[in-house]
Amino acid sequence: METMAWWIILLLCAGNSGAQLMDIASKSEPYLEESLFNLLLRLQLEETYDTLLVYGEDCVFHSLSRRLDVSTVLVSAGSTNFDWNFSSLTLIVSCDPEAEREATYRTLIKLQRNRRLLHLQGNIQPESVCNRYSQMEQYNIAMVREDFNQTGVVYACRLFENPKVDEVNLLDIREIYIENFKNMLGKPIRTVADLLPPRSMIYLDAKSGDKKLTGYVANLITNFAEKVNASLQLEDLGNKYIVREILKMVENEELDIGTTLDISLRTAILETSSYPYILTSYCLMLHVPAQLPYNMVYAIILDRLVLGIIFLLFCLLSVLLIYSKKMSWQDLSLANILLNDKSLRGLLGQSFPFPANASKHLRIIFCILCFASIMITTMYEAYLQSFFTNPPSESKIHSFRDIGKHHPVAIPSIEIDALIRTNNSNFQEIRKDDLVIFDNLPECYVLRDSFNSSYSFAVTGDRWSSYAEQQELFKEPVFYFARDLCFSRLLFMSIPLRAHLPYRHLFEEHMMRQQEFGLVIFWRGNSFFDMVRLGLTPLKDLSHPRAYSPSLLLEDVSGILKLYLAAMVLSIFCFLLELGEKKWRRWRDLAKQLCSKFDFRRGL
CATH class of the missing domain: 3.40.190.10 (Periplasmic binding protein-like II)
Known part of the structure; x- marks a missing residue:
């Protein structure tokens, strides 16, 4: 019976001690929550955040999130399992170092530089936590222990400094998170x-x-x-x-x-x-396109539109010359228009016979013809000289x-x-x-x-x-x-x-x-x-660069010379045709006269 009594006494003492410890813990938890709340306010002053991301099961951070005027995301499973488009102003808090088990690739990249605040329990060493996150290339890490309400010490990871863990007091003016790189x-x-x-x-x-x-x-x-x-x-x-x-x-x-x-x-x-x-x-x-050969210069300066305008001007001047000569349309014909000698030679800048008693109208037409010839010959001469100097x-x-x-x-x-x-x-x-x-x-x-x-x-x-x-x-x-x-x-x-x-x-x-x-x-x-x-x-x-040629060669003007030769042959052919036509008319007239005389004598 005595043994049983001692066991009852021991159990009562143990229950009383446990109740006292629970009472102490329940009294200390509000102080821890208040200290952590002050820490979160300080972190917001150092660098503002608009989202609080909480990893882990129920802990003191869950109750704190209700007091902060920021959006809160609770990830009790440790991973989102899908791509979160988190803001860069997100503060990540974890109930313990193993609470964050994020596996989504893009979420990890987006949250790589974000600040992290961890709550350490038991005998977990800050150095081991820093090494773990360093392997994941996450370096903005800070930690607090269970006795933070008493010590006010924040453990911050430092990548290149020695020691690797810096102890920052909540009342210190030093920043908790620094730019390590x-x-x-x-x-x-x-x-x-x-x-x-x-x-x-x-x-x-x-x-x-x-x-x-x-x-x-x-x-x-x-x-x-x-x-x-x-x-x-x-x-x-x-x-x-x-x-x-x-x-x-x-x-x-x-x-x-x-x-x-x-x-x-x-x-x-x-x-x-x-x-x-x-x-x-x-x-x-x-x-770069090659320059045109010199023998193509004569072809490119003859624009179709310009040639058409010159031809119309030639026909118009021919008509005016034919009319002004006798002030009559009597000699107007297609042959006289297209083969007008004065108009053609005038536009080409050559001399032509000027009538002795020309009327005022005819003189005005000759002035227009001379002015047009000066403009045309000057224009084409400028084209030739420019293109021969630097071909297009x-x-x-x-x-x-x-x-x-x-x-x-x-x-x-x-x-x-x-x-x-x-x-x-x-x-x-x-x-x-x-x-x-x-x-x-x-x-x-x-x-x-x-x-x-x-x-x-x-x-x-x-x-x-x-x-x-x-x-x-x-x-x-x-x-x-x-x-x-x-x-x-x-x-x-x-x-x-x-x-x-x-x-x-x-x-x-x-x-x-x-x-x-x-x-x-x-x-x-x-x-x-x-x-x-x-x-x-x-x-x-x-x-x-091609070899420099100091002067034009015969092959450079061979095209225009061939054209000139063809024109001369055509002119000679037309001249011979005209002489043949005159002789034919003479022989035809002579034959008619002989026939008429023969018929007259036969009638007698």
Whole structure:
């Protein structure tokens, strides 16, 4: 019985102690909730938030959400299982470190940079929590323990500092969440350069002897690394320095930033591309039409409309001359109009007989005829002298269907795939026989850089600017930028970025600041001179100009001489025909006289 009594006493003591502990806990919980509420208010002052995302089962954060004037999303299962379009001003709170088990890809990317506040229970160490979230590339992490109402200490993760966990008191003026990547303390940024000038060009520094990059894309990357105090880990792909390989490595998260450009025609997943870096066009680079030969000059100056006007003027002046001669329509006929000697010679600027007693009307017509001859001969003489000095060019191509009539288009396969994937209507007009596809991107670009005259090329507007500047050194331009033959007039070019890159926002902000300060325009303007300085572009004429001819050759005027000979032969034939007609009339009249005399004598 005594043993039973002792057990009852012990159970009563234990129950009394448990009741006292429950009472203490129930009294301390309101103080913890009030401390956490003050913490959430402070976080809203540091950086405002409009949504509270709560992961985990029922805990103190659920009751706090009712007191905050913000929208609240409760995810007790730890995952949304579908794509949430959360605002960037979302504060994430978790009841314990294991409460957040988000698995939706796009939701993870959207919430990667958001601030997180965790409630630690038991003996969970803040260092282990920081390491766990660091593996998921989530770095804005803060934690509080169960005794936060007593200590007021917030444990914040620090990525590059030592120690990795910083203890911030609720009353401290220090910020709980900091931008970890503003100073990376030499952490490497993995990148690969496509080595396609003028985007990125490699050279040896004369002072240090190290390999360095330059170019309007490489300068952006290197300046960013200097800004955030990081180092560039430039990987070497050997002979595989093509854009396709770099884009694949970025998509596989083997690189942080690709030192190349990705076009909006190819990009399918926007998570692997930055904010647009360059806005340009994508058009054809065609051969400058050849100049017409000199023997075609006489043909092109004879415009049909002008010839028609001159012919009407000739007929009108002929009619007026015929009428003014006798002030009568008696001699008016088609032959006299079309073969009027005075009107024809007057319009050609030649002399013609002037009547001795010409009337006032006839004198006025002669003045009009002389003035018209001066205007016509002066106009055509000016045309001849100008076109013989600098003959006009042949007509340009104005349709994609006419490309095959001149030179085939050399284009890399990666660009072909992008045009096919986007169902480009202009590209579909080009016949397959008019395309020469290169699987090796640099091989195609080498042909384009050397101004190979066997092909036409597809080129972006930013690359054409350096080609146009290079052609200023040529005696004759080789190619021109066909702005009316474009696959895309609004082409966005972006920097390839790893999908989960935690400092994407810093890089895009840096990129836009470079644009704002005009550095990108400056780099692109100096692209040609950088290529010349590095020996990538020769300072010589690649246009292969034709030999200079100091004077006209016989073959240049052979056409007009043949025409002149044909006209002379026709004139002689007409002259002989006219003489034959006169002799025929004379013999005919003589025959008539003889016949009449014979008939008269026979009658006698």
